[in-house]
Amino acid sequence: MRSAYYFFILIFLWSFNLAAQRNIQTINSAWEFSSEKNEKTKVVNIPHTWNAEDAFRDGKEYFRGKGTYKKSLFVPQEWQQKRAFLKFEGSNQITTVYVNEEKVGEHRGGYTGFVFDLSEALNYGEANQLRIVVDNAHNTDIPPLDADFNFYGGIYRDLQLILTNQIHFELENEATGNMLIKTPEVSAEKAQITFETKIVNHSKVSKDLHVSVDIFNPEKRKIESLSKKVQLSSAETKSINFSKVITDPDLWSPDSPKLYEAVAKISEENSKEILDEIDSKFGLRWFEVSTEKGFVLNGKPIKLIGANRHQDFEGLGNALPNSIHRSDYKTIKEMGASVIRTAHYPQDPEVYKICDELGLLVWTEVPVINDVTDTNAYHDVSLKMQREQILQFYNHPSIVMWGLMNEIFIRLVFNNQMTEEEKEAKIRTTVALAEKLEKETKRLDPDRLSVMALHENKLYNESGIADIPDVIGWNLYFGWYSPGLESFGEFLDEQHKRYPNRPLFISEYGPGADSRIQTDEPKPWDYSEAYQLKLHRSYINQVQERDYVFGMTAWNFADFGSSFRQDSRPYINQKGLVNIDRSKKDIYHYYQARLLEEPFIYIAGKNYKNRYPKDANDSLRITVFSNAEEVKLEVDNTEFTSEVEDGIAIFELSLQEGNHELIATDDTVSHSREIEVKFRKNLVAEIDQYAILVNVGTHVNFTDESTGETWISDQEYKAGSFGYVGGSVYQKKQQ
Numbered sequence: 258m259r260s261a262y263y264f265f266i267l268i269f270l271w272s273f274n275l276a277a278q279r280n281i282q283t284i285n286s287a288w289e290f291s292s293e294k295n296e297k298t299k300v301v302n303i304p305h306t307w308n309a310e311d312a313f314r315d316g317k318e319y320f321r322g323k324g325t326y327k328k329s330l331f332v333p334q335e336w337q338q339k340r341a342f343l344k345f346e347g348s349n350q351i352t353t354v355y356v357n358e359e360k361v362g363e364h365r366g367g368y369t370g371f372v373f374d375l376s377e378a379l380n381y382g383e384a385n386q387l388r389i390v391v392d393n394a395h396n397t398d399i400p401p402l403d404a405d406f407n408f409y410g411g412i413y414r415d416l417q418l419i420l421t422n423q424i425h426f427e428l429e430n431e432a433t434g435n436m437l438i439k440t441p442e443v444s445a446e447k448a449q450i451t452f453e454t455k456i457v458n459h460s461k462v463s464k465d466l467h468v469s470v471d472i473f474n475p476e477k478r479k480i481e482s483l484s485k486k487v488q489l490s491s492a493e494t495k496s497i498n499f500s501k502v503i504t505d506p507d508l509w510s511p512d513s514p515k516l517y518e519a520v521a522k523i524s525e526e527n528s529k530e531i532l533d534e535i536d537s538k539f540g541l542r543w544f545e546v547s548t549e550k551g552f553v554l555n556g557k558p559i560k561l562i563g564a565n566r567h568q569d570f571e572g573l574g575n576a577l578p579n580s581i582h583r584s585d586y587k588t589i590k591e592m593g594a595s596v597i598r599t600a601h602y603p604q605d606p607e608v609y610k611i612c613d614e615l616g617l618l619v620w621t622e623v624p625v626i627n628d629v630t631d632t633n634a635y636h637d638v639s640l641k642m643q644r645e646q647i648l649q650f651y652n653h654p655s656i657v658m659w660g661l662m663n664e665i666f667i668r669l670v671f672n673n674q675m676t677e678e679e680k681e682a683k684i685r686t687t688v689a690l691a692e693k694l695e696k697e698t699k700r701l702d703p704d705r706l707s708v709m710a711l712h713e714n715k716l717y718n719e720s721g722i723a724d725i726p727d728v729i730g731w732n733l734y735f736g737w738y739s740p741g742l743e744s745f746g747e748f749l750d751e752q753h754k755r756y757p758n759r760p761l762f763i764s765e766y767g768p769g770a771d772s773r774i775q776t777d778e779p780k781p782w783d784y785s786e787a788y789q790l791k792l793h794r795s796y797i798n799q800v801q802e803r804d805y806v807f808g809m810t811a812w813n814f815a816d817f818g819s820s821f822r823q824d825s826r827p828y829i830n831q832k833g834l835v836n837i838d839r840s841k842k843d844i845y846h847y848y849q850a851r852l853l854e855e856p857f858i859y860i861a862g863k864n865y866k867n868r869y870p871k872d873a874n875d876s877l878r879i880t881v882f883s884n885a886e887e888v889k890l891e892v893d894n895t896e897f898t899s900e901v902e903d904g905i906a907i908f909e910l911s912l913q914e915g916n917h918e919l920i921a922t923d924d925t926v927s928h929s930r931e932i933e934v935k936f937r938k939n940l941v942a943e944i945d946q947y948a949i950l951v952n953v954g955t956h957v958n959f960t961d962e963s964t965g966e967t968w969i970s971d972q973e974y975k976a977g978s979f980g981y982v983g984g985s986v987y988q989k990k991q992q
């Protein structure tokens with residue numbers, strides 16, 4: 258019976274082709290939404306989050322509680338011959354589904370997919386009420402408990418309604434119906450492949466079936482057809498597996514991301530009619546890692562350099578259309594990256610598809626971050642998340658590492674309230690969970706690497722947790738949270754000395770940077786783009802010098818929402834290589850100069866147009882990124898030349914006041930930019946006409962995005978000028 262509060266009804270008429278074996282449609286549009294916080298009901302489309310605005314307005318107070326989505330769905334009589342499933346790609350974080358007020362399922366965890374079978378709860382030949390309650394309140398039994406990103410609530414990834422025949426490939430499982438394609442042994446000569454499916458008979462009678470898998474090569478030519486006869490009793494579920502050895506495989510790699518495809522079908526014996534069909538892409542490659550050789554893919558060593566990526570976007574929270582997921586990874590690939598880390602959780606299924614297609618190696622992880630709870634419930638959800646992640650994304654050749662945990666002792670280390678006994682108990686439960694996660698990961702997938710990201714603290718080694726996974730990722734913030742850029746390499750050398758067989762990866766590094774803040778004299782904590790450049794340059798060099806470090810991922814590809822942060826832009830972590838709206842910071846182009854093979858040149862300073870030297874004798878700095886050995890810079894018809902070191906050519910120029918066009922070239926490619934020069938001394942001279950805008954007490958220039966005005970860095974007062982008398986320029990953290 259329809260309850261009274263369905264005050265406006267969105268009748269959803271389904272136009273399925275009932276003859277087809279399986280029908281998949283998104284059921285994203287026009288849901289009636291209300292939340293505990295805001296009783297006003299509105300119509301929303303999925304992907305949806307209710308925190309896209311308040312997480313950037315109310316800080317830590319953004320709403321965490323229950324949101325309810327409702328829809329009226331007309332279910333034709335003919336569907337009685339079918340099975341109907343609801344498939345979520347991700348919904349944060351407890352999701353409960355009701356059909357006509359009968360509960361059909363509940364799922365815990367916000368970053369993996371899940372499927373509910375609606376068939377038994379539906380009323381056929383009439384309208385059915387779907388009600389989905391999503392709860393993103395803090396829950397001590399569900400990771401993440403605490404982290405430096407927002408836990409946006411809602412059904413923030415696509416939702417599908419899937420109609421199958423009574424006999425179908427199993428859907429309602431932790432793999433969300435994925436056929437597992439395993440490639441335990443691959444070489445240049447041959448590849449061993451297995452295909453694992455499960456078939457279900459919901460009909461009342463036993464059936465003689467024919468199950469097949471067709472394999473298509475990267476040129477889309479069918480190269481194999483495997484099949485089996487199977488008898489399936491009523492209500493039975495059966496595993497059907499196939500294996501095949503392929504010779505001369507077309508290998509997958511970042512340079513040549515070749516994908517095969519498998520199509521599995523069920524038909525009744527002696528009938529051409531297909532009862533169900535599923536497909537999956539897969540790739541053939543092998544890899545190994547060691548401290549001597551680094552990361553070796555298909556026999557060739559490759560130093561992995563790339564970035565981490567959070568899944569939120571300006572104005573949208575985490576509710577992104579697939580097109581933005583795609584364009585993000587395209588941007589990462591165009592930077593020259595070979596690896597990404599989906600910190601700190603499994604991402605949209607579209608992400609792994611595009612990484613396969615573009616050729617990006619992936620470290621993907623579960624959101625077990627900062628702290629754990631010592632309950633079976635917490636441990637069980639963590640394990641389930643890892644199982645769901647592995648089973649759902651198993652077939653992607655791009656994935657090479659399954660992450661277990663991130664900085665799991667960070668809350669403990671900074672906690673002054675806990676007693677020593679409490680701390681010891683916490684360490685014990687954390688290590689026990691890590692062991693369980695490792696075991697589960699290897700049980701499901703012995704062919705990939707397990708990995709864990711640590712912060713700079715001795716507890717990881719002392720507790721033994723760092724010995725659990727195959728490889729270790731260090732999140733290192735020397736030159737930011739800890740002093741000294743060079744301490745980074747020293748720390749690594751010391752680790753390598755103590756643990757010579759432990760392959761190391763730098764899973765995070767980077768300072769906050771704000772495109773509005775510019776300087777020629779960068780310092781830690783000034784949020785300038787120049788300091789971001791200085792730190793990343795130093796880290797890349799130090800990693801390049803060390804063969805035992807097999808890769809690095811910058812923190813972070815993009816600025817992202819973090820409700821408790823008060824950096825130079827509130828509620829945003831600004832360590833991105835691009836801004837939260839994906840406009841690029843200089844540093845993005847620096848990576849292009851370091852990583853791309855085709856000729857590249859770029860004049861840094863997209864947001865450093867206004868320059869304020871003291872006078873005509875004072876110089877200003879132009880920075881050019883290039884992968885050539887030498888570059889030329891033409892300024893007002895005069896040509897200067899500079900050598901390139903670490904992808905950077907520096908030009909110190911003394912220029913007259915006014916606009917100047919700069920053209921940089923290496924004779925194959927060129928890039929131009931305009932700057933405007935104004936002398937500080939003339940600012941004072943013109944004070945009766947214009948105000949002087951001084952960024953008081955700092956050494957950086959700040960350009961206001963809304964007015965285009967630049968607030969210039971402060972200086973020591975001298976007669977006839979402006980500036981401070983006594984004191985010193987403010988620095989957030991002395992280093």
Ligand code: GCB
Nearest residue numbers: 405663664712732765830832
């Ligand atoms: C870390 C965390 C990451 C934070 C980052 C930061 O080590 O793993 O989640 O966002 O530091 O910016 O402080």
